[in-house]
Amino acid sequence: MRPGWSQSLELSRSRIPHERLLSLDARLEHAAAKPVIMPDTIVCDRGKVYLSRAFLTACQSLGVSVQPAHPRTPTDKGIVERTFELINTLFTQHLPGHTGRDTAHRGADVASSAVWTLPELQDLLDEWILAGWQSRPHEGLRNPHDSSQVLSPNEMYAALVATAGYLPVPFSGDDYVELLPALWRTVNDYGVRIDHRTYDCAEDVSDGVQGVFYGEVVGAADRDVQQLAVAAHGGPAPRRGAKSP
Incomplete structure (x- = not known):
């Protein structure tokens, strides 16, 4: 849950068996009604x-297969295309400044409308997914014992978790670090230089050792570019501490 969201x-408050899941995973105590799979x-x-290399490497480390669609073949991912269409009609088109897919679906004087920033828009989308999507019945989700009954994503999750069970898989800090984009660099006496920034480390790292550095050093303003995590090649898990003065 985020500050300002309705209880x-x-x-x-959802159809998901919260008390049963909470007994298995304490992280769900203040969770929002959007189950994670x-x-x-x-x-x-x-x-x-x-x-990208970062995305494919993260999927590989988590044991997730990636299946790219054929070029210019939307039928390869029909469910994805349909989901985007519904998000557009149920959420996006109601936002100020919405340009639409063409001029026929565009409002008058869109350029003068006040618009949301990207972080604000992301927060609105996350809240809408909880309030409008997870509780909305979907034609593709039906009760296997009564096909006339259409279920919402949360109702289907509740039915499936009651059948298949729930296995919490918490990530450690090192797990999260290893999902970040990585760069290979050789450590020098002054540390390591990445994108015109010099990073040193309080711990003793021998010169000439090749290490992998995890961290987003180029990107949005909310990314922390002042520190990286470092692990020697073939060594232990990444450790935090490489910082830019």
Whole structure:
């Protein structure tokens, strides 16, 4: 849950068996009503963000298969395309400044409308997913014992978790670090230089040792570019501490 969100969006207020899951995973005490699952396969288009080394490496470390769609073949990912269409009609088109897919679907004088920043828009989308998507019945989700009954994502999750059970898989700090983009560099006496920044470390690191540095050093303003995590090649798990003065 985030500050300002209604209590009706809490997991404990949903159809999901919160008390039963809480007895297995204490992290769910203040969770929002959007259950998290570990996918077996991710079907995606061939955008750079999905085929980047960081994304593919993260999927490989988690045991997730990546299945890129054929070029210009939307039927390869029909469910994804349909989901985007519903998000557009149920959420995006109601936002100020929405340009639409063409001029026929564009409002008057869109350029003069006040618009949200990207962080604000992300927060609105996350809240809408909880309030409008997770509790909305979907035609593709039906009760296997009564096909006339259409279920919401949360109702289907509640039914499946009651059948298949729940296995909490908490991530450690090192697990999160290893999911960050990584760069290979050789450590020198002054540390290591990445994107015109010099990072040193309080711990003793021998010169000439090749190490992998985890961290987003180029990107949005909310990323921490002042420190990285470092692990020697073939050595222990990444350790934090490499900092830029």
